[in-house]
Amino acid sequence: xxxxxxxxxxxxxxxxxxxxxxxxxxxxxxxxxxxxxxxxxxxxxxxxxxxxxxxxxxxxxxxxxxxxxxxxxxxxxxxxxxxxxxxxxxxxxxxxxxxxxxxxxxxxxxxxxxxxxxxxxxxxxxxxxxxxxxxxxxxxxxxxxxxxxxxxxxxxxxxxxxxxxxxxxxxxxxxxxxxxxxxxxxxxxxxxxxxxxxxxxxxxxxxxxxxxxxxxxxxxxxxxxxxxxxxxxxxxxxxxxxxxxxxxxxxxxxxxxxxxxxxx
Numbered sequence: 001x002x003x004x005x006x007x008x009x010x011x012x013x014x015x016x017x018x019x020x021x022x023x024x025x026x027x028x029x030x031x032x033x034x035x036x037x038x039x040x041x042x043x044x045x046x047x048x049x050x051x052x053x054x055x056x057x058x059x060x061x062x063x064x065x066x067x068x069x070x071x072x073x074x075x076x077x078x079x080x081x082x083x084x085x086x087x088x089x090x091x092x093x094x095x096x097x098x099x100x101x102x103x104x105x106x107x108x109x110x111x112x113x114x115x116x117x118x119x120x121x122x123x124x125x126x127x128x129x130x131x132x133x134x135x136x137x138x139x140x141x142x143x144x145x146x147x148x149x150x151x152x153x154x155x156x157x158x159x160x161x162x163x164x165x166x167x168x169x170x171x172x173x174x175x176x177x178x179x180x181x182x183x184x185x186x187x188x189x190x191x192x193x194x195x196x197x198x199x200x201x202x203x204x205x206x207x208x209x210x211x212x213x214x215x216x217x218x219x220x221x222x223x224x225x226x227x228x229x230x231x232x233x234x235x236x237x238x239x240x241x242x243x244x245x246x247x248x249x250x251x252x253x254x255x256x257x258x259x260x261x262x263x264x
Contacts, residue, residue, distance in 0.1 A: 023090040028052065028075060029099035030066040037061050039106040040082040040121050049076035052091060060122075066093065083121040085110035119160035122206055128159065128264065129208040129221035132166050140168075141260075144251045148173035151239065151249045156257060157264035161226045162205065164264060167237070169218040169249075177214040180242040184222075186229045187236055189254075202227065231255055 028034055041059040052075055054064035062080055075091035087110035089103075107123070120128075132155075143152035154166040171177045187199035206223040229235065234252045241247040 023077065023088055025092050026078070026089040026100045026103060027092050027094035027098050028064070028066055029094055029096050030069065031096055032099040032101065033063050033065045034100050035061055035063050035102045036078075036080060037102060037104050038080065038082050039123050040084060042080060042082055044079075044081040046079040047076065047091075048078070049091070051075060052078075054078075069093075080105070082107075082110070084123075085112050087111075120162055125162070125206040125223050126208065128164065129206070129223065132157065132164060132221050132264070133208065133219050135166075137168060141257050142251055142253050144249065146249060147247050149177060149247060149249055151237070151251050153237070153251065153253065153257075156253070156261040158226070158261040159264045163224045163226060163258065163261060165222045165224070165237075167220050167222060169214055169239070171214050171216055171218075177218075177247065178242040179212040179214060179239060181238070181240045183238045183240075184224075185236045185238065186227070186233050189232050189234045228258075229255055 026034060038060045042056060042062055045054060045056070045062055047054060047064065051068055052064055052066050054062055056062055064078065066075065073093050075093050077088055077090055079086065079088045082105075085107045087105055137154045140152035140154055141156055143150060145151075148171070150170040150172065152168050152170075154168055157164040157166070169177070184202040184204070185199045186202065202224060204222045204224055208221040211218060211220070231254075234254055235258065237251045237253075239249045
């Protein structure tokens, strides 16, 4: 059967129109910035027209805006891919009053994705971390006390490809602890008088709270991508205070503490 080129082109055009009509409409205007706020960090964005530009000011906010007056109302389609879902919206030019200022997006708004490099989304990390901080504290895996401040790791947990560290700080002094930096290293266990100290700094994939002022107690859950290190090294958590007092706390975990992580 021979397909007529005009009929085939018409079929593609009608298919595109039917698809676009199924999508939710976002109204845009060249004098208004439209913000898409997602429940997970954004991995990828595609805009099907050169007349609209966008950027990612933070991990879970995509901002777009037309660059010029369009020849027609239809401005194409925007595709936003998060960690576990994808959403698409039809862009229509409108006046300023009708333009969409912000659009909140969650997993129920999109189509689920299976990305092999992402086993747990940020939203799932938050839910799991909240479950951990609501648990009763157990005997700490490791602890240290200095200058009236006690820091302890209540537990190390593993889920998928991620470690969850339940961290607790108790300030026994009357002076609030003003946190300046929270850093994590894998470093040599025994450092003698050597100037060549090898250490690797790690960044958490997720942190439940970002509290800096610790008057009495502080509890947080830190999530790391699964890692390994040899027996001659340790994992160190370092918390430093803002000057002038500048108290610094260091807590160390051996590899056996990591290997005994409780499934979660």
